[in-house]
Amino acid sequence: MENFVYTRKYHLKKIAPFMNKPVIKVITGMRRVGKSYFIRQLIDKLKNDGTVDEQIIYINTKYLLESMTIMKSISSQKKRRKRSIFK
Numbered sequence: 001m002e003n004f005v006y007t008r009k010y011h012l013k014k015i016a017p018f019m020n021k022p023v024i025k026v027i028t029g030m031r032r033v034g035k036s037y038f039i040r041q042l043i044d045k046l047k048n049d050g051t052v053d054e055q056i057i058y059i060n061t062k063y064l065l066e067s068m069t070i071m072k073s074i075s076s077q078k079k080r081r082k083r084s085i086f087k
């Protein structure tokens with residue numbers, strides 16, 4: 001089976017006026033609809049237009065939220081240990 005790549009030309013055209021502007025772009029939508037792939041297409045377009053890697057920041061919130069959950073868990077465990085030590 002061949003891999004099929006769908007370029008979201010309509011969406012790229014809609015976001016184009018906001019590119020190279022000092023505003024944060026946030027892509028939202030339901031799960032598994034292609035948000036990450038669309039962002040990769042945006043990054044490719046930026047690179048093709050001359051933007052260097054150092055000017056592109058991509059944050060995958062899935063991993064950000066997982067990291068935050070881990071940090072909260074570690075923090076609460078530390079608090080519980082402190083309470084049990086000083087009782």
